[in-house]
Each structure stands twice: as C-alpha cells, then as structure tokens.
Amino acid sequence: MFQINENYLQLNESYLFSTIAKRVENFSASHPGADVIRLGIGDVTLPLSPAVIRAMHSAVDEMGKKETFRGYGPEQGYSFLREKIAEIDFRQRGVAISPDEIFVGDGSKSDTGNIVDILGEDNVVAITDPVYPVYLDSNIMRLGKSPQIVLLPCSEENGFLPEIPSQCTDIIYLCYPNNPTGTVMNRHQLKQWVDYALEYKSLILFDAAYEAFIRDNDVPRSIYEIEGAKECAIEFRSFSKNAGFTGLRCSYTVVPKALKARSVEGDEISVHGLWNRRQSTKFNGTPYIVQKASEAVYSSEGQQEVRDMVAYYMQNAEIIREGLTEKGWTFFGGKNSPYIWLKCPDDMDSWRFFDRLLEECHIVGTPGVGFGSQGEGYFRLTAFNSHEKTAEAVERMKRWA
Amino acid sequence: MFQINENYLQLNESYLFSTIAKRVENFSASHPGADVIRLGIGDVTLPLSPAVIRAMHSAVDEMGKKETFRGYGPEQGYSFLREKIAEIDFRQRGVAISPDEIFVGDGSKSDTGNIVDILGEDNVVAITDPVYPVYLDSNIMRLGKSPQIVLLPCSEENGFLPEIPSQCTDIIYLCYPNNPTGTVMNRHQLKQWVDYALEYKSLILFDAAYEAFIRDNDVPRSIYEIEGAKECAIEFRSFSKNAGFTGLRCSYTVVPKALKARSVEGDEISVHGLWNRRQSTKFNGTPYIVQKASEAVYSSEGQQEVRDMVAYYMQNAEIIREGLTEKGWTFFGGKNSPYIWLKCPDDMDSWRFFDRLLEECHIVGTPGVGFGSQGEGYFRLTAFNSHEKTAEAVERMKRWA
Numbered sequence: 050m051f052q053i054n055e056n057y058l059q060l061n062e063s064y065l066f067s068t069i070a071k072r073v074e075n076f077s078a079s080h081p082g083a084d085v086i087r088l089g090i091g092d093v094t095l096p097l098s099p100a101v102i103r104a105m106h107s108a109v110d111e112m113g114k115k116e117t118f119r120g121y122g123p124e125q126g127y128s129f130l131r132e133k134i135a136e137i138d139f140r141q142r143g144v145a146i147s148p149d150e151i152f153v154g155d156g157s158k159s160d161t162g163n164i165v166d167i168l169g170e171d172n173v174v175a176i177t178d179p180v181y182p183v184y185l186d187s188n189i190m191r192l193g194k195s196p197q198i199v200l201l202p203c204s205e206e207n208g209f210l211p212e213i214p215s216q217c218t219d220i221i222y223l224c225y226p227n228n229p230t231g232t233v234m235n236r237h238q239l240k241q242w243v244d245y246a247l248e249y250k251s252l253i254l255f256d257a258a259y260e261a262f263i264r265d266n267d268v269p270r271s272i273y274e275i276e277g278a279k280e281c282a283i284e285f286r287s288f289s290k291n292a293g294f295t296g297l298r299c300s301y302t303v304v305p306k307a308l309k310a311r312s313v314e315g316d317e318i319s320v321h322g323l324w325n326r327r328q329s330t331k332f333n334g335t336p337y338i339v340q341k342a343s344e345a346v347y348s349s350e351g352q353q354e355v356r357d358m359v360a361y362y363m364q365n366a367e368i369i370r371e372g373l374t375e376k377g378w379t380f381f382g383g384k385n386s387p388y389i390w391l392k393c394p395d396d397m398d399s400w401r402f403f404d405r406l407l408e409e410c411h412i413v414g415t416p417g418v419g420f421g422s423q424g425e426g427y428f429r430l431t432a433f434n435s436h437e438k439t440a441e442a443v444e445r446m447k448r449w450a
Numbered sequence: 451m452f453q454i455n456e457n458y459l460q461l462n463e464s465y466l467f468s469t470i471a472k473r474v475e476n477f478s479a480s481h482p483g484a485d486v487i488r489l490g491i492g493d494v495t496l497p498l499s500p501a502v503i504r505a506m507h508s509a510v511d512e513m514g515k516k517e518t519f520r521g522y523g524p525e526q527g528y529s530f531l532r533e534k535i536a537e538i539d540f541r542q543r544g545v546a547i548s549p550d551e552i553f554v555g556d557g558s559k560s561d562t563g564n565i566v567d568i569l570g571e572d573n574v575v576a577i578t579d580p581v582y583p584v585y586l587d588s589n590i591m592r593l594g595k596s597p598q599i600v601l602l603p604c605s606e607e608n609g610f611l612p613e614i615p616s617q618c619t620d621i622i623y624l625c626y627p628n629n630p631t632g633t634v635m636n637r638h639q640l641k642q643w644v645d646y647a648l649e650y651k652s653l654i655l656f657d658a659a660y661e662a663f664i665r666d667n668d669v670p671r672s673i674y675e676i677e678g679a680k681e682c683a684i685e686f687r688s689f690s691k692n693a694g695f696t697g698l699r700c701s702y703t704v705v706p707k708a709l710k711a712r713s714v715e716g717d718e719i720s721v722h723g724l725w726n727r728r729q730s731t732k733f734n735g736t737p738y739i740v741q742k743a744s745e746a747v748y749s750s751e752g753q754q755e756v757r758d759m760v761a762y763y764m765q766n767a768e769i770i771r772e773g774l775t776e777k778g779w780t781f782f783g784g785k786n787s788p789y790i791w792l793k794c795p796d797d798m799d800s801w802r803f804f805d806r807l808l809e810e811c812h813i814v815g816t817p818g819v820g821f822g823s824q825g826e827g828y829f830r831l832t833a834f835n836s837h838e839k840t841a842e843a844v845e846r847m848k849r850w851a
Contacts, residue, residue: 050620050650051621052570052573052711052714053568053570053721054568054569055713055714057727057728096514096515096519097513097514102510102514105510112498112503113500113502115495120495156733158734159733167458168455169455182731220452250452295521296522296523297739298735298736311451313453318454323458327591330583330587331559332563333557333699334697335699336699336737337697337698338698
C-alpha cells in the first residue's frame with residue numbers, strides 16, 4: 050500500500066489566501082451589490098507596461114515563425130536576461146554577481162518553496178513570526194511540525210526585527226522589506242545577521258521580492274551589499290511587484306559560487322551545483338516570451354516604467370498612512386514597502402477585524418494572525434489597488450465608528 | 451553548520467541532455483563547418499500554430515490594459531482551460547474527469563519531478579529501465595540510491611514492457627507511448643497494471659506526454675480508459691510535443707478525487723487534496739497568456755493544427771523507419787510514438803555509437819545507456835526535426851559503411 054508524506058497532515062487545512070478568497074466569495078454572494086475594495090492579497094492592479102507588452106508581441110511573433118521559433122531553453126534562463134540582471138541589478142550597484150550565478154525561475158513562491166529540496170533534514174531552521182506562509186509550510190512539508198523549526202518573534206517591542214539567536218541556527222529565512230510587516234533592515238542590522246551566519250556557517254535565505262520599494266539609502270537592496278554575504282546567503286528576487294508580473298510569472302534566485310557547504314563526510318560542496326541540479330531535473334525553464342518581457346524591464350524605457358509603477362503604489366501607501374494617522378490608528382511600514390501593518394483597533398483579534406472591516410466597510414485585508422501567532426491583533430493592508438479605490442477605502446475607514 | 455540534502459551526492463554528475471549538449475558543443479567548435487543534424491533531444495522544430503499565436507497576441511493585449519489585466523491566477527489553472535481539457539481530452543473520449551481534478555502546470559518535467567513531494571519515504575518505487583531520467587533522479591533526491599527503488603527491466607525479450615512484479619510495489623512509474631523506447635501498451639496490458647495496483651493499493655504515475663502520437667485504436671490514450679484507474683492512478687499530460695509548447699511551458703496533471711491513500715493511523719486521505727496543497731504552496735500558476743495559448747489548442751482550428759503537426763512528425767518517423775529497414779538495422783517504436791529505439795549496429799555500446807554517428811555522419815542522437823543500464827547498446831532517434839533534415843540524416847546513415 051502506498052504511503053503519503055505524512056508531514057502534510059500537520060499543515061493547516063488551507064492556504065491563507067485561499068481561505069480569504071472563500072470568505073470574500075461568500076460575502077459577495079450574500080451582498081450582491083457591495084463594492085468590495087481589496088487591500089488584502091499582494092496582487093498588483095496596473096497593467097503591464099508598454100515596453101513589456103511590445104517585447105512580448107515581438108517574442109510571440111518569433112515563436113510563430115520557423116526561423117525564430119524557440120523550443121526548450123536553458124533551465125537556468127537565457128543569457129540575454131541573466132546578463133541584464135547581473136549588470137543592472139548588481140554591477141551598477143557595486144555588487145559583483147556573475148550571470149551564471151543567477152537562475153531565472155517562474156516565481157519566488159516556487160523558488161522559496163523548492164529551495165528546501167537541496168537542504169538536509171537535520172538543520173535547525175529559523176523563521177520569523179509573522180512570516181510569509183510559504184517558508185513555514187514548505188519546511189513543515191519536509192520536516193513536520195518539528196522542534197527544529199524555530200520561530201523568531203517579531204513584535205512591536207523589537208520593531209519587528211528578529212533578535213539574533215544565541216545558539217546555532219543552520220538556516221535563516223529573512224524577508225526585507227518585510228512581508229507582512231512592511232518593516233526594513235538597515236545595513237548595520239543586516240550585517241549582524243551576515244556576521245552571525247559566517248560565524249556559525251549558517252545559510253541565510255534572503256527574500257528581496259520588495260526591494261524596488263526601498264527609498265532610504267541606508268537600507269540595502271541586496272544582501273550582497275553586505276561583505277561576506279556571498280559566502281552565506283541565497284537571494285530571491287521577483288518581477289511580480291516591481292514590474293507587475295504576478296500573472297506573468299518570472300523571478301530569479303542568486304546562488305553565489307562562493308557559497309559552500311560541507312557534506313557529512315567533510316567534503317566541500319557547491320550549493321550552486323546543487324540548485325543547478327535541482328532546477329535541471331525538476332524545471333524546464335521560464336517561457337521564452339516571459340524572459341523577453343523581463344529583459345524589456347531592463348531597457349531604459351522599462352526601467353522608467355517600473356519606477357513610475359512603484360511610485361504609483363507608494364502614493365497609495367502614503368494615502369493609507371495619512372488616513373490611518375488621521376484616524377489615530379497605530380501602524381507600521383508603508384515607507385519602504387507596499388505593506389502597512391495595522392494594529393487592530395479596540396484590541397480586536399485579526400479575524401474579528403477582518404470580518405468587521407469586510408461587513409461594515411466592504412474592505413478586504415489580510416488578518417495578521419494568518420502570518421503567525423505573533424501577528425494576532427494585527428492586520429495587513431496593501432498599496433496595490435488604484436488611487437481611487439485606495440482613497441475610497443481610507444474614507445470608509447475614517448467614517449467607521 | 452547547515453547541511454545539504456546528501457542524497458544529491460548520489461546522483462550522476464550531470465543531467466543526460468546537458469552532457470550531450472556539451473559533447474556536441476565541443477564537436478562543433480572543432481568542426482566549424484559541419485552541418486550537424488539533431489535527432490537527439492525530444493525538442494520540436496515546427497513553430498507555434500496560427501490559432502495559438504493569435505490567442506497569445508490577444509492575451510498580451512489584455513495584459514496591457516487596466517480593464518483586462520490579470521494578476522495572480524488560480525494556482526490550479528483557469529477554469530476556461532480546465533473545462534476544455536475535461537471536455538475534449540476526456541469526456542469526448544468517454545472518460546469522466548471533472549475540471550477540478552485537473553491541475554494546470556508549467557511542464558511535465560516539473561509535475562513528474564514534484565509529485566514525490568506528497569509521497570512517503572517508505573514506499574517501494576518501481577521504475578522501468580530504460581527510463582526518462584527525471585523519475586529516477588527525483589526519487590534519488592528524496593530517498594538516495596535506496597533498495598526501495600526497484601528497476602523493472604525493459605528489453606527486447608519482453609518487448610520493452612515491464613513484467614508485473616510478483617511482490618508488492620507501492621509506486622509505479624509508467625510512460626506510454628514510452629520515452630525512450632517508443633513502444634506502447636495496449637488496453638489489455640495496461641489493464642493488468644491497473645488490476646495489480648488495485649490489488650496491492652499501489653499508485654501508478656502514468657506519463658502520457660506522447661498520447662497525441664497514438665494511431666492504433668487498441669492503445670489507450672489515457673489510463674482512465676481502464677476501469678478502476680481513477681482509484682489508483684495520477685496522469686501527466688503535456689502540451690510540449692503535440693502543440694509544440696516546449697519553449698512555452700504548459701502541462702496538466704489529473705488527480706482524480708476517487709484516489710485515496712491511507713495515513714499511518716488508518717485515516718483515508720485524498721491525494722487530490724495533497725497535490726492541491728503542494729501546488730497552492732509552492733507554485734503560483736501557469737502564466738495567463740500561456741493558458742490562453744493552451745485553450746486555443748482546443749479550438750477546432752487548433753485541433754486541426756495539432757493533428758497536422760503530429761502528422762508531420764510522424765512522417766519523419768516513417769522516413770527513419772524506412773531508412774533503417776533498408777539499412778538492415780534493428781529498431782523499435784516510431785509507429786505510435788515520435789521515438790525510434792535503435793539497436794546499435796555491430797554490438798557497439800551506446801556512447802561509442804553516439805561518438806561515431808556524430809563524427810562520421812554529423813548526427814546527434816541520444817545514447818540509450820543514458821536512460822538506464824538496460825539501454826546500453828541502444829540509441830534513441832527522434833522524429834522532431836524537419837522532413838529535409840530527417841531525410842538527409844537517413845541518407846547519411848545509409849551511406850555509412
């Protein structure tokens with residue numbers, strides 16, 4: 050009789066955003082006229098930019114002609130894209146990452162979820178609480194609800210920045226600008242983690258999906274701006290939030306060649322080689338047309354369009370920040386991040402606030418507790434809706450008794 | 451100190467097709483004028499069909515307008531596509547599969563590689579030899595080179611059809627029409643496997659990536675044509691070979707709701723629920739424009755275009771079959787499959803034949819031994835090149851002393 054991976058039975062029944070979608074669906078069914086405004090899921094609303102659209106039409110035409118048709122591409126991504134990334138996202142910012150240290154993927158959810166494949170089962174894994182659920186769930190799928198998974202509380206007291214553990218931790222997930230709290234780590238703070246990882250030979254899994262929203266110069270956009278990070282960190286990047294690729298699916302993972310592990314027998318192992326083997330075996334590359342779209346993001350026109358999109362969303366963040374300040378509610382984030390982490394008023398718990406906000410203001414947000422127990426009593430709002438809807442949502446909240 | 455998944459160290463150094471690519475690259479570098487004909491990797495050469503191209507242009511336009519832009523889609527795929535699949539690939543062939551039993555993916559390599567995520571580590575896993583390397587490698591990544599992985603020899607003696615094991619086997623990988631041998635299983639033969647799986651409560655992972663090439667009515671196109679298969683089988687399908695989507699990336703996996711497992715504690719578990727959880731957590735859906743392209747494959751125009759493409763490749767298979775027959779070489783397959791499994795002449799081993807064919811005829815094929823030890827002395831040729839190149843390759847082989 051075949052057996053299943055029993056660790057799955059220890060997962061919560063349903064993925065957070067599916068649960069929310071269902072609740073909203075039920076609400077809309079029973080309130081057919083309601084104009085529900087979504088400030089919940091981190092999905093973008095602006096269309097793809099003109100440079101991206103042009104690049105895709107052109108790539109589609111190539112795929113329709115025998116002379117320019119492209120079949121299987123390299124599992125790691127096309128050089129034309131990896132070279133642009135290395136140049137613009139790294140070299141121009143003073144960081145030396147070579148194109149073959151970059152693996153193009155189909156989304157950071159896949160990349161951060163699949164990375165556990167190459168890691169051992171005896172690692173102590175540190176995950177912040179609250180956290181993007183994928184880090185935790187992908188580890189429970191591998192290890193079960195094990196004491197090896199250590200939660201690092203992020204609360205108002207520590208400014209939502211986890212404290213450096215006193216004992217050895219093998220794998221550390223960090224996401225900054227943070228999802229869900231919208232907080233950032235400055236250079237000095239991130240350096241402490243890199244120093245810790247170098248000392249304990251830990252691996253930092255650094256999710257920089259929101260780097261495009263950073264405004265402060267003191268906040269590093271890549272962990273590789275910190276000396277020594279290439280020996281201890283993998284970085285995940287996404288085109289979802291800067292270029293609006295949530296429905297187009299493109300991401301990349303940087304695995305520096307300087308990053309080495311030791312086998313149980315004491316041999317030095319290239320982590321780059323492991324990830325390359327994983328991706329070559331279980332992935333067949335991101336679609337050519339999507340990689341051409343991503344390349345267009347790096348054209349001078351594309352870069353300007355991305356800046357404009359990010360600025361648009363950051364104006365929404367400002368609208369929310371101003372509204373909440375006026376309302377007198379406590380919140381964090383929204384300065385270098387599209388996320389605002391609201392403390393639920395009147396000591397409401399997260400789901401109670403979710404239901405009341407939906408019923409009374411017809412606004413959807415994300416209950417903080419969905420990101421971990423430390424998120425209880427908090428609520429995530431996002432800046433990804435339109436100016437009009439965001440302003441309207443803020444007005445509704447202001448009017449709310 | 452962080453540890454890696456040590457099972458990776460038990461894998462062969464390099465993925466088969468990467469090794470071949472490197473050898474060909476070296477050959478081309480030292481023979482700059484050589485007109486190398488590729489009958490090796492299973493990549494298509496015909497461009498995407500007009501219906502598909504039109505659908506993509508239209509979808510790209512949608513993505514460029516605020517009103518029709520699509521962000522995150524359902525991880526399981528859009529209903530518009532899942533409904534077409536259920537109707538045309540199944541219901542019209544007399545098989546009842548509901549749209550929500552279909553999970554749209556980004557390629558069968560990902561799907562067949564990732565399926566091990568939801569399976570237990572104590573299963574006895576049967577894999578044919580020779581085999582598509584992904585099944586074996588993804589299991590070694592999970593279990594190491596374990597005695598739990600049982601190879602079922604497929605040789606000339608048994609017509610490249612594995613014998614039903616006498617003992618209990620928990621997971622069974624079957625790929626028919628077969629990659630690499632090009633052989634098929636008729637209804638009666640496949641029924642024996644389904645009956646076996648039902649008796650032992652085994653799970654069959656049925657890879658039907660090449661079903662579009664089936665000509666004989668006696669060969670099932672889906673395992674679900676066999677009674678009882680919904681209680682014991684997952685089926686993988688791909689758009690790569692029928693519609694030429696190797697560079698576009700779309701596939702689907704059927705996990706029937708009737709497929710149940712038992713937990714160690716004896717509870718009945720829905721395998722559909724497990725795969726849904728895996729995909730919701732570690733995958734964010736296939737790009738909208740790619741799903742629109744796939745939908746176009748099911749239009750009446752798209753269906754005709756796919757039939758024409760398949761017919762084109764099958765003419766190549768016929769050209770190869772005729773040439774090899776004339777040459778007096780022994781081969782299998784190529785009738786319901788784009789693959790021809792050639793017995794290397796003069797008792798050459800697979801890599802020796804690979805090198806000689808490359809050096810003397812400038813033809814690239816795939817060494818049979820790359821698919822497993824039982825493939826030693828065999829060689830895979832594919833029908834995916836153009837008529838002209840295929841005919842030219844056959845002429846070169848015929849002239850070869």
